[in-house]
Amino acid sequence: MSLWRRLFGGGAPEPEPPETRDSAPPEPEIELRAPDDPELILERLGDDPSARVVDAEVLAQIERLRQQGREARAIDLVRRVLAHHPERLVLHQRVAELLASRGDDEGAGRLLTPFLDSTDAPLELWMLGAEIAERRGDETGALALYERVMARDLDYPRARARVRRLREGERKQADVGATLMADGALTRGRYRVERELGRGGAGTVFLAEDLSLGRKVALKVYHRRGRSERVRLLVEARTPARLQHPGIVRVFDIDETLAAIAMERVLGGSVRQEIDKGALPAARVLRWLLTGAEALAHVHAADVVHRDIKPSNMLLRADDRVVLTDFGVACEPGHVAPSAAAEGTLKYMAPEQRAAAPADLPMDVHAFGVAAREILEHVSTERPEVLDELVGACLRVDPQRRPDARWLVETLSPLAGPLPAG
Secondary structure, eight states: OOHHHHHHOOSOOOOOOOOOTTOOOOOOOOOOOOTTOHHHHHHHHHHOTTSOOOHHHHHHHHHHHHHTTOHHHHHHHHHHHHHHOTTOHHHHHHHHHHHHHTTOHHHHHHHHHHHHTOTTOOHHHHHHHHHHHHHTTOHHHHHHHHHHHHHHOTTOTTHHHHHHHHHHHHHTTOOHHHHHHHHTHHHHSSEEEEEEEEEOSSEEEEEEEETTTTEEEEEEEESOOSHHHHHHHHHHHHHHHHHOOTTBOOEEEEETTTTEEEEOOOTTOBHHHHHTTOOBOHHHHHHHHHHHHHHHHHHHHTTOBOOOOOGGGEEEOTTSOEEEOOOTTOBOTTOOOGGGOOOSOGGGOOHHHHTTOOOOHHHHHHHHHHHHHHHHTTBOSOOOTHHHHHHHHHTOSSGGGSOOHHHHHHHHHHHHOOOOOO
16 A cells, blocks of 8 residues: 555555565655645745745745744745745845844844835835834934835824934934943942843843942933933833732832933843743743733733733743833823824734724733744743644734733643742
8 A cells, every 4th residue: 555545544455566586675654744834835945946936825834834833944944935036025024024023133134135225115114124223223224214114105104203203312312321321420320330231122221230229220221311201211110110010020210310210130031032042841931921921910900001012021030930021101091102103012013003003901912922922932842732722812803802811811820830939
């Protein structure tokens, strides 16, 4: 009987061939993959430079691999395809989006650069290029791209607000990091900076010593000191101070003159840093998801929408419990962003958040689902199937059909098991 029939059945058994002295040894059985296997399809495209590439088909295979928790493999395979087809703008843009969402702005920028000067590039590509440039500190380049977007679509979501913010920053020479260091404001004041811990779009976080109290703190210094940044500073400081939960970062002090917040130093780094290191055991990931969901449920119980849930905003205590941080764009349900500008991180935004709809709790649940899917891609051991169902529920397009944060806790608790006190 043929190998295919032995594996899948069907048809009458074939007669065994008579043995002969010169018969060749039987061929070893090989693992078969279905012809529509997304990995197999992309491998063939990457191996055959003459193969016909259809953007929509490649994008569909990327999404199928992502749904299987294999985003990293999808990126690798499509890069092989692009090596033979450097002109495929749509595919470059999609891979750049995935790389940027994983924190690889350098890799994403390299993919986008050849297309940024194209006069007919998609506006989404220019926006992504601008966001990457801004995160990497190139505010001049970011402003040029945002202005290019507005030249073609004056009302494009978020573009107008970002142009206004960057122009205001230029007028005020808004790089606080450079200004403060030049003035000696940090070193002459209450805090003695030791080293940089991380840098984001809003500000830079330093490890510092509070000279008045003699303790180490994480000191976040905002890059700009405009009116909107002052509002964000106050929101980021006051919201967690009001919430008070083990899974929410503790705020010690706020310095409006310095445009800085002194927070507890969370020793375990972030979930983003951990998943970037490679494979992870399922038990550890389950603890992150459960404790992250518990913190989010507390936030939502206080009628607060975080609006920027993502792995880099999930810090880790020494016992591996998640601590939510960066409440700079948090708000009450119903809040409408000014100038129709969506606030948050594009990769993790729910569809309605991208459209600048009024803030609502299901937006955070969607972001939690995107973060969970990203984290689960790195699980090296067998994981419960219910986790994929949980992610799917979080990512439902209709926000009213998404579960709430308490449901996430109830679903994850039996999987993670009891957590030790701490």
